[in-house]
Amino acid sequence: MSTTAAPTPTAAALLGKLETLLGKGGVLTVPADTHPYFLDHRDLYTGAGLCVVRPRSTEEVSAVVKLCAEAKVPIVPQGGNTGLVGGSVPDDTGTAVLLSLGRMNRIRSMDAVNGTMTVEAGCVLQDLQDAAREADRLFPLSLGAEGSCMIGGNISTNAGGVGVLKYGNTRDLVLGLEVVLPDGRVWNGLNALRKDNTGYDLKHLFIGAEGTLGIVTAAVVKLFPRPGAQETVFMAVPELDDVMGLLNDARAASGDCVNAFELIPRLGLELVLKHFEGTRAPVETVTPWYVLMQWSAGAGAGNAQEALRAALENFLEGRFEAGVITDAALAANETQVKELWKLREVLPEAQTREGGSIKHDVSVPVSRVAEFIKRGSELLEKRMPGIRTFPFGHVGDGNIHFNVTEPVGMGKQAFHKHWEELNRITHDLVMSMGGSFSAEHGIGRLKRGELAHYGDAIDLELMRRVKAALDPDGLMNPGKVL
Numbered sequence: 001m002s003t004t005a006a007p008t009p010t011a012a013a014l015l016g017k018l019e020t021l022l023g024k025g026g027v028l029t030v031p032a033d034t035h036p037y038f039l040d041h042r043d044l045y046t047g048a049g050l051c052v053v054r055p056r057s058t059e060e061v062s063a064v065v066k067l068c069a070e071a072k073v074p075i076v077p078q079g080g081n082t083g084l085v086g087g088s089v090p091d092d093t094g095t096a097v098l099l100s101l102g103r104m105n106r107i108r109s110m111d112a113v114n115g116t117m118t119v120e121a122g123c124v125l126q127d128l129q130d131a132a133r134e135a136d137r138l139f140p141l142s143l144g145a146e147g148s149c150m151i152g153g154n155i156s157t158n159a160g161g162v163g164v165l166k167y168g169n170t171r172d173l174v175l176g177l178e179v180v181l182p183d184g185r186v187w188n189g190l191n192a193l194r195k196d197n198t199g200y201d202l203k204h205l206f207i208g209a210e211g212t213l214g215i216v217t218a219a220v221v222k223l224f225p226r227p228g229a230q231e232t233v234f235m236a237v238p239e240l241d242d243v244m245g246l247l248n249d250a251r252a253a254s255g256d257c258v259n260a261f262e263l264i265p266r267l268g269l270e271l272v273l274k275h276f277e278g279t280r281a282p283v284e285t286v287t288p289w290y291v292l293m294q295w296s297a298g299a300g301a302g303n304a305q306e307a308l309r310a311a312l313e314n315f316l317e318g319r320f321e322a323g324v325i326t327d328a329a330l331a332a333n334e335t336q337v338k339e340l341w342k343l344r345e346v347l348p349e350a351q352t353r354e355g356g357s358i359k360h361d362v363s364v365p366v367s368r369v370a371e372f373i374k375r376g377s378e379l380l381e382k383r384m385p386g387i388r389t390f391p392f393g394h395v396g397d398g399n400i401h402f403n404v405t406e407p408v409g410m411g412k413q414a415f416h417k418h419w420e421e422l423n424r425i426t427h428d429l430v431m432s433m434g435g436s437f438s439a440e441h442g443i444g445r446l447k448r449g450e451l452a453h454y455g456d457a458i459d460l461e462l463m464r465r466v467k468a469a470l471d472p473d474g475l476m477n478p479g480k481v482l
């Protein structure tokens, strides 16, 4: 178990001031309490820290940051701690204060006519989806960790998820931000405007900054009309080369109503069925590839649900005749929709249960997805015969979780020794195809080396200048991103 380090006199003085400010319950120092905050979701990093602070308001965050800035003590912001690149935990020096946003979880206001809600950073994503639904609106950000990730974390990682195709990344869903700057001042950018060209749009600096430029304390996020109709289908697609064409045809046939388009490989489905009791294959036909697709449409005229279903059935019929799909299961009710999505959501966990895995969250231009998967698989299979490639995910956005599982019987430790080499092969290919080695998970600690390796010199210089301008003492989430 990680421990909190014995504090130096300066650190002890800071601890005392923090306790006076936040009360005993607002400052955790006992290892049994702090341990979950210091361990990252993937078990890759265990950090240590002076303490965990749990402020309840922007004023308290500001006061904490001022105290830390005076004492030159680094701060690591944390939301739901579901990030996959080790960004939300401190290093093991024990010098940092971990600032958890979990107690800042109020929805400050909802404006259904403006299509916005103003929310605190510690609101759990699923709670925001529910609140929007109660106001007959949609907050479309949706990802596997939505039951525990928090909106401040989503903003700080510019999270993607399964709705990007229609609604964009988190960046596209944010109108305004409130941020506590590294010197403790509060920047009030809580703008609820859809048009505002008054100089640099500063919020974009903090979106995706992974806590290295300041602490997001609140945000104005966009709401949308709830779709009047939704259809979900699971399709067997024998040829990888047909997958992206299938997406384009679906977008055209539906009047651009496709809101999710997720690739699942046969190995993925097999491992889900093997490791998750009660799951079942939605289609009998066994093919190398499956696609989970969802269409959603507004209420429109007449019966929107019937119209959407008829359009989808018509589309599927055409794709059957063309030989692009060989089987399909249309969800008949909400339970079946959930069952289909479960198959997709548990894919990463199924892979973890199978043994050693190495993950690559990459993207390439949408038109090159199939080419990338084929070339990448060939390269890795040549390097390590028996390696099991496991590419899945949001291919509608060109985002592939190009994961690999150990050859049967190799063992996790032996497989993980090849981590960097397999990363290099994969990322070299991605970069040569005009792609990104971090599509949606960010850089954190895990991909810092990759950013230094592949980053454009001018990009990196500008990033360092921005960092130095906002955080000259380097106290905000040190050792992450840059």
Ligand SMILES: Cc1cc2nc3c(=O)[nH]c(=O)nc-3n(C[C@H](O)[C@H](O)[C@H](O)COP(=O)(O)OP(=O)(O)OC[C@H]3O[C@@H](n4cnc5c(N)ncnc54)[C@H](O)[C@@H]3O)c2cc1C
Residues within 6 Å of the ligand: 041, 076, 077, 078, 079, 080, 081, 082, 083, 084, 086, 087, 088, 089, 101, 121, 142, 143, 144, 145, 148, 149, 150, 151, 152, 153, 154, 155, 156, 157, 158, 159, 160, 161, 162, 210, 211, 212, 214, 215, 216, 217, 348, 440, 441, 444, 477, 480
């Ligand atoms: C099962 C599963 C599925 C996932 N699916 C997806 C997916 O589809 N798409 C996707 O993009 N990601 C996905 N993720 C990754 C993760 O859920 C997202 O990155 C999420 O946005 C992180 O939110 P969080 O609140 O857990 O942030 P944390 O993990 O706590 O923090 C992430 C980073 O943001 C910083 N940070 C957190 N809060 C703040 C704040 N208020 N101010 C400043 N900095 C802050 C942290 O310091 C850290 O660098 C998935 C993770 C899991 C476990």
